[in-house]
Amino acid sequence: MIIIDGSEGEGGGQIVRNSCALSLVTGEPFRITHVRGKRSKPGLMRQHVTAVEAACVISGAEVRGLAVGSSELEFRPGKAEPGEYHFAVGTAGSTGLVLQTVLMPLILAGGPSRLVLEGGTHNMLAPPFDFIEKSFLPVIERMGPKVRARIVRHGFYPRGGGRIEIDIEPAPLAAIECIERGVAQGVAGQAMFAGVPFDIADRMVKRAAKDLPDWPENALCIRELPAEQGPGVILMLEARYAHVTEVVSGFGQLSVPAERLAKTSAARMKGYAEAQAFAGPYLADQLILPFVLAGGGAFTTVKPSQHTLTAIDIAQRFTGRRITLARQPAGEHLLTVG
Template sequence: MIIIDGSEGEGGGQVVRNACALSLVTGEPFRITNVRGRREKPGLMRQHVTAIEAACAIGGAECAGLTVGSSEITFTPGRVRQGDYHFAVGTAGSTGLVLQTVLMPLLLADAPSRLVLEGGTHNMLAPPFDFIAKTFLPIVNRMGPTVEARLVRHGFYPRGGGRIEVDITPAPLRRIECLDRGAPIGETATALFAALPFEIADRMLKRTRKSLPDWLDRSFAVRELPVDQGPGVILLLEAAFEHVTEVVSGFGRLGVAAERIAATTAGRLAGYVESGAFAGPYLADQLLLPFALAGGGSFTTVKPSEHSRTAAAIIERFTGRRCSFDVRHGERNLVTIA
């Protein structure tokens, strides 16, 4: 059995999600102590419990210690079964993070599956649905499988209530290299809001225009969602290239000016564009697992995060594959999985 100290590295929920996915794929049981040991509120939260329950459901697994607040779990995998699955977080907990837990095992199953996930779709501490659909899944689909995701209903924090549907057609994962993103082909800036004044979203876009003066006027748009899908507001910035689309998001928060959120979000996107790298920080986190299960691969990225290094350590424990981070000052950083 693999024993993991959940307070090591970035010490968050990613350790739990990746361990569940890898356990189902490799058949290796594991125990995590000090679950989310570096978080302000350590232990399992509702969304982590749902993610583990989803892993148990698709993989015939058993998990001891599976309660909200638990600081230790023991996970024993079974056999992954394709099927139609419906999982509800029950709060604004991220549907995308639940998907992250079960996607790789279902990609390697014997037949197609369909997922319905309910909860948060646009959360501050997780990549929004738009990132999953436009940035991450296109790379997965280049590796062999076919994954199609649909946003049925937005779910903002703290209300939740969102819904996504995902169709998964398995295939062996093949190794790819993602070194160059190619020429730029377009960009968009969209402010989505629900059950809040229009002027908040409008102020976000006006500040974004100042931060990104080279973008065309037609690139900017405000979209109002039905009142019952809020309250919430999010700024979504997309930079599309030949081989990848980067999505950077900024969430409205009480006590934080719309202009400040917009300036920070635009600055993050500008930093990515200037880097010349293929993967932004969130995509780099997400690519490590499928690349390892494909037998290896490489990609260029911005400065590797502690999330990525922690994910790499978990991957090596289960698969023996090592992720090397070649940090090059003034150049694109190279990540290689072998």
């Protein structure tokens, strides 16, 4: 059994999710102590419980310590089975993070699957649905599987209530190289809001336009959703290249001026545009699992975050495969599996 100290590395819920996914694929049981030990509220939260429950439902896995607030979790995997599954986080906990837990096991399960996930679709502590659809899943499809995602209803933090649907056509994961992002093909951005004043979204867009003077005048827009899908507001900035799309987001937060959120998002987008790397920090996190399970491949990324380094450590412990990071002359980092 693999023993993991959940307070090591980034010390958050990613350790739980990635461990469940890797356990289902490799058959290795694990125990995590000090779950989410570096968070202000340590222990399992509702979305982590749902993610582990989902892993159990698709495989018949056995688990101990699965309760909100639990600081220790023991997981003995079963075999992931394809099928139709419906999981509800119950709060604004991220549907995308539940998807992260079960996607790779179902991709490798040998038959088509359909997922319905209810909860938060736009949550400040997780990549928004748009990132999953536009940045992450296209890379997965290049590796062989076909994964179609659609959003039925948006759900902002803290209310949630969103719904996404995922169709999975499995295939073996091919080792690929994602070194160059390719020719720039365009940019776009939108402030999406529900149940909050229009002025907040308007101020976000105006500040983003000021900080991104090279963007076309019509690249930014505002989209209003039905009030019952909020309250919430998010600014999403998108840069499309021939081989990858980067999505940067900034979520509205109480007591944080809209202009400050937009300024931060624009700075992050400018930083990515000026780099030479294929993957931004969040895409790099998401690519560790599929690349290590493919048994090979490589991609370039910006300076690795603690999240990425922790994901690498967990992946190596379950698979025994070597993952290396090497800084390149232009400043990007090359991650190689095998």
